[in-house]
Amino acid sequence: MNFKITRHAGHHKASRNPAFAAPDDALQLLLARLGPRRDGVSFRMVGDQLRAAYGGDPPVSMTRDERVEVARRAVLDVLVGICATDPELNVEWYAVSEVSGRDQLR
Secondary structure, eight states, X not given: OEEEEEEOGGGSXXXXXXXXXXXXXXXXXXXXXXXXXXXXXXXXXXXXXXXXXXXXXXXXXXXXXXXXXXXXXXXXXXXXXXXXXXXXOOGGGEEEEEOOHHHHTO
16 A cells, blocks of 8 residues: 655644644655665655655455554554654655555656
8 A cells, every 4th residue: 555645734834833834845854764675664755745655554344434543553663653753854745645546646
């Protein structure tokens, strides 16, 4: 399953509280700490988005939405772990969502 990691809308410099704004290179900083693969998730930049591919195999007995959420949570757990150990990163800067059909073309 494929996901995109983008800067969270509330943490852009133009947001209401610029003190909590993510740096312009927040995604590049995250990728540098993550590397190409961590805990069964692979990472790469695609344009202005960080992409994550979850290699796990959620049970087929789950609905598609449940499988997507299990995979999204696995990606988010990797981000939480990295950000908890690096004072230059804040997990609140990032949003994780499934890659839509239109985004697959990029």
